[in-house]
Amino acid sequence: MTTQDPERALAVPPTAASRPWIVVNTQVQRERLAAEHIGNQGFETYCPLFKRQIRHARRIQEVMRPLFPGYVFVAVDPQRQQWRMLMSTIGVRAVLRDGERPSILDGRFIETLRAREVAGAISRPAEPYQVGEKVRITSGAFDGLVAEIVRLDDVKRLTVMLSLLSSQIRTSLSREAVAPLELR
Structure with missing residues (x-):
């Protein structure tokens, strides 16, 4: 013992x-x-x-x-x-x-x-945005326009498609330049 x-x-x-x-x-x-x-x-x-x-x-x-x-x-x-x-x-x-x-x-x-x-x-935090989601652009030349996310990448950028003057425009934006589209 x-x-x-x-x-x-x-x-x-x-x-x-x-x-x-x-x-x-x-x-x-x-x-x-x-x-x-x-x-x-x-x-x-x-x-x-x-x-x-x-x-x-x-x-x-x-x-x-x-x-x-x-x-x-x-x-x-x-x-x-x-x-x-x-x-x-x-x-x-x-x-x-x-x-x-x-x-x-x-x-x-x-x-x-x-x-x-x-x-x-x-584990990474949950992604705030998804491909196919509609977002509102909050800064830059397209401020206030609605766009659809077509691609997400690892460096905090989104590729979005927006309709402007009867054509589809694809552009890349920082994630801080968009906000979720609020349903009204």
């Missing part, structure tokens, strides 16, 4: 939100390698990923990519743990610092990212 330390028995494991995190800059495309080697040293790491579609040779493939390329988050208590060893870890370029101390990241940021994960990837 072993005796337990009463303080240890009552201790609640810290959550990511209550622990300090630091940011480690990795070598180019070496986030996974750096995270693995940091993890081997007993630190918890987090490298949020997102799904991205790439096109190659007429094929579309979905791949996982780092949300923050070149960076990995590491849970560390700089007062109690030796964080300087991270700077000589395989795959690591530097630890983001404020002078001689590592820059501390609020754990709530990590918890927010983890809450958005679905099947190991950060």
